[in-house]
Amino acid sequence: MAYTDFDIAIVGGSGPQGKGLAYRLARAGYRVVLGSRGAGRALEAATEISQLPGVLTQIGSAVNEEAVARAQTVLLAVPYEGHDELVRSLAGNLEGKTVISCVNPLGFDKQGPFGLDVAAGSAAEEAAGLVPGADVVGAFHHLSAPLLLDPEADLSHEDVLVCGDDASAKDRVMILAAAVTGGRAVDAGRLRLARQLEPLTALLISVNKRYKTRSGIALTGVRQPALEGSAA
Amino acid sequence: MAYTDFDIAIVGGSGPQGKGLAYRLARAGYRVVLGSRGAGRALEAATEISQLPGVLTQIGSAVNEEAVARAQTVLLAVPYEGHDELVRSLAGNLEGKTVISCVNPLGFDKQGPFGLDVAAGSAAEEAAGLVPGADVVGAFHHLSAPLLLDPEADLSHEDVLVCGDDASAKDRVMILAAAVTGGRAVDAGRLRLARQLEPLTALLISVNKRYKTRSGIALTGVRQPALEGSAA
Secondary structure, three states: OOOOOEEEEEEOOOOHHHHHHHHHHHHOOOOEEEEEOOHHHHHHHHHHHHOOOOOOOOOEEEEHHHHHHOEEEEEEOOOOOOHHHHHHHHHHHHOOOEEEEOOOOEEEEOOEEEEOOOOOOOHHHHHHHHOOOOEEEEOOOOOOHHHHHOOOOOOOOOEEEEEEOOHHHHHHHHHHHHHHHOOEEEEEEOHHHHHHHHHHHHHHHHHHHHHOOOOEEEEEOOOOOOOOOOOO | OOOOOEEEEEEOOOOHHHHHHHHHHHHOOOOEEEEEOOHHHHHHHHHHHHOOOOOOOOOEEEEHHHHHHOEEEEEEOOOOOOHHHHHHHHHHHHOOOEEEEOOOOEEEEOOEEEEOOOOOOOHHHHHHHHOOOOEEEEOOOOOOHHHHHOOOOOOOOOEEEEEEOOHHHHHHHHHHHHHHHOOEEEEEEOHHHHHHHHHHHHHHHHHHHHHOOOOEEEEEOOOOOOOOOOOO
């Protein structure tokens, strides 16, 4: 394993989801490096997050490719548009790493939001297909970016649903997820269930519009600690 | 509107989901008629439900076609296999009615449960396409049949996510849904969001297996009463 000076790199770290997750991870003590297409935008985002309450560690910044090279865990927090191309361009540096996808392939028309058809089934599976040597895990699809960025927002009642085919990578992501929300991560099963997790965001956006809120997901009936007996 | 002597007909009323929903509806005071392919099986199910605690009204039974004819609201609680054919066969009697679909097109293989590809997008949209004169509403996809049938099980912490394109039909179904769980119904948006609701059941089944439980869905952040300001 190459030397890496950050715990987690966030590709698309200057977008709202990337910044929000970076903030929560940094507040939990993780060393985070924000990647962006341009180093200037990444630095701007890192500076912004570094000034939020509770951030004790320095947030790094770099262009996406360099950010990825500097961490063993990489979070893809990018729009679905251009996802394929972006992942291809980073593939060399993603090999052998844990790659977390929170990418939501969504469309919008006059009826509102909807899930896009994805040839690979889901964005997470697309990434897994493009980088066969990475352990791709789906997570963080449903957390609201403004809530993540709000220092006062309590996210501990939301569940982070995590899917993946590699049990140990999934376990590591579940630990990260619990740190992000202060709540619970739930092992949702195999990676292909990202086909359900990703477009579910369309439903949450629809609910948000109707109820003028920022909704999230919780599962009822799940009482066991998440990390015991987890299996891919 | 023709004379109908029941409030709601349940097609597939001898299956676990149909029986469970029938029980909760009957316990809430709705007049329910169970339909099945054979009158004998329907009668058997109706007798079984009638003996459960809290059922104050007589449960009717009939073959599916006759059950449908006797109520203005029809719940489709059938397996996806044969759904198209069944809906076609009942189409004449479904015209002009509120048709609730809780049909989950699921497959199972060695990786576990998954959502089937449905040409119409979802079973609910398939039904809407086959019966253009009916108001199709998607609901009740995620309630566990054994819990519905358990007189002691409290379902009030689960949300029933309801989708549909006709606002008044959706409002009526949301009232039914709240009666079934004693909890909350959430207006999830347009009918096409059934594409998300239906296969989400695969994820719940996956969680159930991992956590040895019967999981359900709740949304966080939704505080407003469901029926105000509802729109299709």
